[in-house]
Amino acid sequence: MKSNEIQKSPPSNWSRINKQACNSSFRYHYIRKSTVLDLVTPIAIIISLKGECLMKQIASFTIDHLKLLPGVYVSRKDTVGNEIITTFDIRVTRPNFEPVMNTAEIHTIEHLAATYLRNDKDFGNKIIYFGPMGCRTGFYLLLAGDYESKDIVPLLTNMFEFVRDFEGEVPGAAAFNCGNYLDMNLPMAKYIANRYLNEVLSSIDDTRLIYPN
Numbered sequence: 001m002k003s004n005e006i007q008k009s010p011p012s013n014w015s016r017i018n019k020q021a022c023n024s025s026f027r028y029h030y031i032r033k034s035t036v037l038d039l040v041t042p043i044a045i046i047i048s049l050k051g052e053c054l055m056k057q058i059a060s061f062t063i064d065h066l067k068l069l070p071g072v073y074v075s076r077k078d079t080v081g082n083e084i085i086t087t088f089d090i091r092v093t094r095p096n097f098e099p100v101m102n103t104a105e106i107h108t109i110e111h112l113a114a115t116y117l118r119n120d121k122d123f124g125n126k127i128i129y130f131g132p133m134g135c136r137t138g139f140y141l142l143l144a145g146d147y148e149s150k151d152i153v154p155l156l157t158n159m160f161e162f163v164r165d166f167e168g169e170v171p172g173a174a175a176f177n178c179g180n181y182l183d184m185n186l187p188m189a190k191y192i193a194n195r196y197l198n199e200v201l202s203s204i205d206d207t208r209l210i211y212p213n
């Protein structure tokens with residue numbers, strides 16, 4: 001919803017925010033109609049008669065995480081200039097049903113996967129970003145271009161095989177290159193990569209390529 005659309009009440013999926021955190025620079029807001037002056041009064045943040053502040057919920061919070069299985073999903077598509085950026089949800093553990101990854105193996109996968117992706121002959125120059133989700137159940141991959149989730153299954157297969165088969169010193173795992181270089185667990189990274197290859201990528205279908213309704 002754009003700021004110039006008139007709403008009598010906020011949409012149901014907006015999040016209530018502590019009033020102290022409200023900020024007039026927010027992009028999204030709605031316009032409250034004044035019952036006293038019968039004027040349309042623009043306000044930069046949503047303050048209802050109770051003094052509430054609401055912010056638009058970001059798209060990824062609207063996915064039912066209780067139905068979400070480990071898989072490869074398109075999280076969102078954004079347009080930057082004339083280019084579409086596709087954000088993928090690479091979900092490694094089942095949210096709220098199985099243990100999340102520890103930071104050490106996430107960190108190791110991040111170093112190895114980012115190194116692989118930026119060196120891939122087909123996708124290397126399209127990689128915008130690869131990094132972990134804060135909930136530690138998966139990773140985000142941002143690619144320049146308009147893609148569907150099945151388009152990157154071969155890329156992810158190569159990437160996780162690279163992690164599974166990796167031996168030796170993890171790239172960038174040194175004090176000069178990284179902010180927490182001792183927090184690494186290569187054996188667990190290899191275990192997770194192997195499990196994702198076997199349980200998700202090797203026989204993937206739409207139940208693990210398209211978000212649940």
Ligand SMILES: [Zn+2]
Nearest residue numbers: 178179180181
């Ligand atoms: Zn690091």
